[in-house]
Amino acid sequence: MELEHKAMWALKTTNLDLKTGGEARFLQIHELGELRQHAYENSVLYKEHTKKLQDKCLKDHKQFQAGDLVLLYNSRLRLFSGKLHSRWTGPYMVKEVFPYGTAAIENADGVIFKLNGHRLKLYVGGPIESAVEVIELHTPHTS
Known part of the structure; x- marks a missing residue:
């Protein structure tokens, strides 16, 4: 008897109306599609932004002139x-x-x-001078 009561309570709390349940599921699926589309648009914007920053860094340092x-x-x-x-x-x-x-x-x-x-x-530095310092070593005097 108690089991039947719990089963009836569970059936009443869940919505068994197929039309209402179908509409809710339809809205959930479309909301998921919209979230996926927003994520795709944000990833495209992020990729464009990072590509622009990377290209700016690359192009600024590689401008050579004759005589450089x-x-x-x-x-x-x-x-x-x-x-x-x-x-x-x-x-x-x-x-x-x-x-x-x-x-x-x-x-x-x-x-x-x-x-x-x-x-x-x-090449931004000047000429590299190879200076060699000679150190003379003397043997210590022993007394």
Whole structure:
């Protein structure tokens, strides 16, 4: 008897009207679709914004002019294994800048060659002086 009473109470509390339940489910499905569409639009806006920021950073640093001094990144350099060896060589002088990021550079021997501008960066420092200090060591006098 008690079990039947609980079952009847559960049936009364749930809405067994199929038309009303169907409308509620229809609205839930459409609300889910709207939420999904908003999430998609927000992700597109986020991707556009981050792409704009990234492109701004890339384009600002890669504007070379004829006569600029640049360093060349050598990705194939494997002379010394270790973290402290620099793969940037140079400085080289930019002779001509072509469209789409290609540049012609000249080395110290006067040889001119073309390469992709992504492998270059501006050389802002002065000449590197290799100063070697000689320290003379004397044997201590023993008495």
